[in-house]
Amino acid sequence: MEQNKLKIAVIGGGSWATAIIKMLTDNTAPKEVFWWMRNEETLQHIRKFRHNPKYLSSIAICVKPENLSTQIKEVVEKAEVILLNVPAAFLKNALEGITAADFKGKKIISAIKGIVPDENQIVGDFIHQHYQFPLDQFLVLSGPCHAEEVALEKLSYLTLASQDKKLAAELACYFNTRYIKTNISDDIYGTEYAAVLKNIYAIASGICHAVGYGDNFQAVLISNAIREIKRFVDAVHPITRDINESAYLGDLLVTGYSQFSRNRTFGNMIGKGYTVNSAQLEMNMVAEGYYASNCLHEVNKKYQVDMPISKAVYAILYQKRSPVTEMKQLAEQLS
Numbered sequence: 001m002e003q004n005k006l007k008i009a010v011i012g013g014g015s016w017a018t019a020i021i022k023m024l025t026d027n028t029a030p031k032e033v034f035w036w037m038r039n040e041e042t043l044q045h046i047r048k049f050r051h052n053p054k055y056l057s058s059i060a061i062c063v064k065p066e067n068l069s070t071q072i073k074e075v076v077e078k079a080e081v082i083l084l085n086v087p088a089a090f091l092k093n094a095l096e097g098i099t100a101a102d103f104k105g106k107k108i109i110s111a112i113k114g115i116v117p118d119e120n121q122i123v124g125d126f127i128h129q130h131y132q133f134p135l136d137q138f139l140v141l142s143g144p145c146h147a148e149e150v151a152l153e154k155l156s157y158l159t160l161a162s163q164d165k166k167l168a169a170e171l172a173c174y175f176n177t178r179y180i181k182t183n184i185s186d187d188i189y190g191t192e193y194a195a196v197l198k199n200i201y202a203i204a205s206g207i208c209h210a211v212g213y214g215d216n217f218q219a220v221l222i223s224n225a226i227r228e229i230k231r232f233v234d235a236v237h238p239i240t241r242d243i244n245e246s247a248y249l250g251d252l253l254v255t256g257y258s259q260f261s262r263n264r265t266f267g268n269m270i271g272k273g274y275t276v277n278s279a280q281l282e283m284n285m286v287a288e289g290y291y292a293s294n295c296l297h298e299v300n301k302k303y304q305v306d307m308p309i310s311k312a313v314y315a316i317l318y319q320k321r322s323p324v325t326e327m328k329q330l331a332e333q334l335s
């Protein structure tokens with residue numbers, strides 16, 4: 001019996017990792033869950049009080065205290081499935097000391113929605129290239145799903161993508177609960193890139209709200225954003241896909257409109273005149289779209305896809321252009 005348990009390790013200690021821990025431990029399929037986080041103090045608190053003191057503190061943590069660790073090598077070694085969930089900007093740091101041999105024979109799921117800075121690669125490409133990790137053993141876990149609603153056990157849908165749909169279906173069984181349904185997909189590239197891009201559009205959405213545009217304009221913005229996503233993912237990985245599926249349009253909508261969206265909140269602060277630093281400090285959570293905007297700007301030099309919304313966000317965040325002027329110019333280009 002013990003041997004049939006899936007050994008899965010969650011890498012990351014933020015809100016999404018905490019919500020994923022809840023799903024995995026509420027799910028009744030036999031498994032052993034390991035959890036890595038960087039912060040020893042947080043780990044000791046969770047061991048003692050069974051709650052994460054920093055993120056989603058209401059969630060009761062049901063991981064065995066001895067399965068919590070700040071030693072990534074130890075956690076990776078024990079598991080057969082590694083679920084990565086540190087913000088992309090800190091992924092290289094988190095994986096320090098890990099070699100290709102440590103990942104050999106395992107499956108990796110990325111629940112990260114960001115591009116690895118400097119490398120300008122989505123996580124799948126980064127892991128494949130830097131750890132010689134086979135892409136057919138790599139999966140992408142996406143939304144639309146906010147950690148806060150998982151904590152509240154509100155009905156939510158995930159998407160698990162793998163080139164091997166059978167593998168995706170097998171692993172999806174470990175996430176489903178009364179409040180979680182997991183769709184499967186074979187589009188690892190489209191799922192990852194769409195999840196990265198929607199964060200940039202959520203920033204645009206927040207900026208527009210802050211500078212005075214209303215719901216009518218927001219609808220036009222989001223409608224243009226999904227077309228921009230389609231143009232880009234079709235250029236990077238041209239396969240037949242329905243962009244209206246939950247992993248693409250759904251993820252964009254939840255981020256663009258939800259009160260829980262980190263990226264929209266960040267954009268809202270930028271629109272109100274906060275500097276990037278002060279907005280980041282104020283939020284105490286990571287808005288992936290800020291880093292993604294710069295990375296995408298670089299990646300798109302190769303593909304040359306027409307992306308006026310991403311361009312406007314980049315100009316505001318990285319070229320210090322005025323949100324009001326930039327959004328006014330953008331509005332002229334939308335339809």
Ligand SMILES: NC(=O)C1=CN([C@@H]2O[C@H](COP(=O)(O)OP(=O)(O)OC[C@H]3O[C@@H](n4cnc5c(N)ncnc54)[C@H](OP(=O)(O)O)[C@@H]3O)[C@@H](O)[C@H]2O)C=CC1
Binds near residue numbers: 285
């Ligand atoms: N939140 C959500 O609803 C969802 C998030 N995601 C994705 O999950 C990933 C993680 O996001 P999320 O859980 O929201 O993050 P949070 O903002 O909740 O937490 C931030 C995490 O990043 C760590 N961190 C912050 N600064 C640094 C640093 N300088 N070096 C190393 N680590 C650092 C924090 O560690 P510490 O606490 O020790 O400071 C913490 O674990 C992102 O890619 C996000 O897009 C995907 C779907 C849903």
Ligand SMILES: O=C(CO)COP(=O)(O)O
Binds near residue numbers: 144
């Ligand atoms: O990816 C997410 C929801 O699917 C979370 O990102 P936001 O918090 O910016 O919405």
